Amino acid sequence: MRLTTSLDVARLLLGLGLALHGNDEPAILSIRRGNFLEILTLYSLRNVDVRNVIKKNAPANLQLTSLDIQKQIISACASETTKDIISDIGDKYFALLLDEARDNSIKEQMAVVIRYANNRGEVLDRFVGVVHVKDTTAVSLKSSIDDFFSKHGLSMSKVRGQGYDGDSNMRGELNGLKTLILNEDPYARYVHCFAHQLQLVVVAAVEGNQFVSDFIDYMSFVTNVVSASCKRKDELRQKQHEVMVKQLETGHVTTSRGLNQETSLTRPGDTRWGSHYKTIIRLLSMWSSVTKVLTYIYKDGSERKSRGKVVGLLDTMEKYEFVFIAHLMKVSIGHNKWFITVLATKRSEYYWSYEFGCIC
Incomplete structure (x- = not known):
């Protein structure tokens, strides 16, 4: 019963991808001793048979809850999972x-x-x-x-x-x-790797166009400035919330599961072009809120240098080139991912990889 209980708790945590042990497990009076011990305690409170064979009711050298035991259980589960995969192959x-x-x-x-x-x-x-x-x-x-x-x-x-x-x-x-x-x-x-090829192709194309390259740099700069502190993030959420409430009242948008949820700007990643697309989408949808936050930063900014940067960002965002490239990149990346992927690979490799399932 003791061994089965420990295995059940470990399998639950492994299946959810959660850590087993905590930083303060040896301390008996600790209120957070790690997921494994906490779930095991809850298990014992709901099951008398388990409570009778664990912790103080178990021999001191056979608790089956130590850090070493947890690691051994993890290794055993990994070994059995790998064996099952190899057997299926x-x-x-x-x-x-x-x-x-x-x-x-x-x-x-x-x-x-x-x-x-x-x-x-x-x-x-x-x-x-x-x-x-x-x-x-x-x-x-x-x-x-x-x-x-x-x-x-x-x-x-x-x-x-x-x-x-x-x-x-x-x-x-x-x-x-x-x-x-x-x-x-x-x-x-x-x-x-097709994802790596696509990234190289898009990066090379962007670096070859000065307008698009400048747009990406400014977009990253806007995201960094607006998300530089919790105060600015909260201000952005509040402004966007007010915008959404007004649009809902006027009937411009509707509510549904997955629609018009609370969101914020995300920093684009250097190695994932899809993150740039997500940033562009959110920047366009939160345009008025972002400009209001930048204006707030400019008015309340204490450093002259920071205020100068914010003024430069506001001026850039109001230019035709910036807005045009934002919509152009939204359409290009959002609706032509498959086409770009095909162009980024040799046709023979593409069809071969599709047939044998060898795309990385």
Whole structure:
């Protein structure tokens, strides 16, 4: 009963993607001892059988609630989940998708994702593990992949596609990871990550047009100024709320689930072009509220330099070029994503990747 209860609580938290342990678990008098112990306590209050076998009613060396036990349960769940995925893959062909990044402890980690078609013909992407690598050279990554495949009983001969970004260590023609795998399996065709290709194409196009490039810079500047403090964010929400109430009263907008909800400006990300589209949409929908907040910042600003920047932003936003490019980018990005994606890839690679499900 004690073991089953601990497993039930751990599986619930893992399924929700929540942390198990807290920062103050050893302190008995702590009111927040982590999700695992708190849910376990609630469980015991509702179930007498559980209450009789945990905590003070359990042997001191068999509590099954310590941090080490929690980590072991997590590892066991991860192992069983990976086994189930590998079993579902079986002897089928699959595509290998990889990416590496540093974690908070400044360690290079390689995420491994496998794409395959199950017995029902459904194309599935399955995250099968994170592998620690000493460095990001192609040889090191290939060695880590070989060890990973050997551990889980996968064969390189079953790989029918590789999906990475465009870094030289990944797609190098002589010593890149894709070349090392192709030397071993000539059918493991490499496809450059489509999201990465699209980002490179759009960034290059923007940098080549001075008006659009300036618009993106000013848009980011407006977002940073308006969202620089909680006070400014609250002011923006209040102004937008007043605008929405007025529009609802006049019948210009209607209410429904998912429509006209409370929102705020979002900072565009450097590596996700879709975030620019979201920022443009919100800037246009909150135009009057943003200009009112900027005017408020100018009137109450204490620093002459900051007030000068705000005046410059207001002048820029009132120019025809800024408004025109905002609407142009809204239409271009919002309604032509699929067309841009096709242009960003070779037609042969596009159709091949569609057929074999090898798009990263």
